[in-house]
Amino acid sequence: MSFALVFSGQGMQHPAMLPWLAPDDALVRLTCAQLEVADWRTSLEDSGWAACNRHAQCLLTGLGLAAWQQLATDLPSPAAIAGYSVGELAAFSAAGVFDAATALALARDRAEAMDRCATHTPGGLLAVSGLAMSLLEPLCHATGVAVAIRNGVDSAVIGGPHAALARAESQALQHHAHCTRLKVHVASHTPWMQTAADGFAQTLAPLPLQRPRSPLFSNAADRILDAAQAKAALAAQIAQTVRWDECMDNLAARGVRCVLEVGPGQALARIWNQRYPDIPARACDDFRSAAAVVAWVRSHA
Known part of the structure; x- marks a missing residue:
């Protein structure tokens, strides 16, 4: 077994x-x-x-x-x-x-x-799906967030300060990604x-x-x-x-x-x-x- x-x-x-x-x-x-x-x-x-x-x-x-x-x-x-x-x-x-x-x-x-x-730095996490890592990683760099969790080829969780996370979410939605704010109040990982x-x-x-x-x-x-x-x-x-x-x-x-x-x-x-x-x-x-x-x-x- x-x-x-x-x-x-x-x-x-x-x-x-x-x-x-x-x-x-x-x-x-x-x-x-x-x-x-x-x-x-x-x-x-x-x-x-x-x-x-x-x-x-x-x-x-x-x-x-x-x-x-x-x-x-x-x-x-x-x-x-x-x-x-x-x-x-x-x-x-x-x-x-x-x-x-x-x-x-x-x-x-x-x-x-x-x-x-x-x-000291309030933040959170955002689940993003439908966006390849080749696009998500430069998006994170440009908006001031980071990849917190890698789940698959087009599924990840990003994290960072609230204002930066809002910018990242806006840009991800423009790429037709699906975004969900997680019930977490820290920028884990x-x-x-x-x-x-x-x-x-x-x-x-x-x-x-x-x-x-x-x-x-x-x-x-x-x-x-x-x-x-x-x-x-x-x-x-x-x-x-x-x-x-x-x-x-x-x-x-x-x-x-x-x-x-x-x-x-x-x-x-x-x-x-x-x-x-x-x-x-x-x-x-x-x-x-x-x-x-x-x-x-x-x-x-």
């Missing part, structure tokens, strides 16, 4: 996500305690609370790991693991680099470092986050991380083989382009038979199916029970 495990990033969180997730799970309770909320689903009904960087990063890390722990008892180890943006914290934990409690603490520290950085990346590197430096137990791939590097590489990659991706296109290629090169996305929405599964139509991908949000998720993976892997 061979499957890849990928963890979603923020922006798609919603109150009905992961409908089968056990509410009395210890990690779910720990996540709620860190966020100081009684019920995360009720909290997500408040759009302002849901869009808060600290809330989203902690919630997705904790719930992603809780969901995977509930599935892992009935599935073998993945052939490859990766996470999208903040999803890397859950991915690295699932691969054995650090435990779930450490992942939650790191999610809080990561978000706070990024929020502090954003107070761009040079404007370098101070946050440096601060997070200092947070990671003293931690006794472990080498991955499963093949683990990074947004900022390639395969992660030891603790030193893990620390460098987790810090670097805050201010560098997320190379999700290359990350998917690395997963496919492992010969996986299917891909399971853990987290809210179906964005990663959709991107994967467009790139690799012969290797099916599904998201945990598609299913009404953990047993159904396990059955799908077993039937395809």
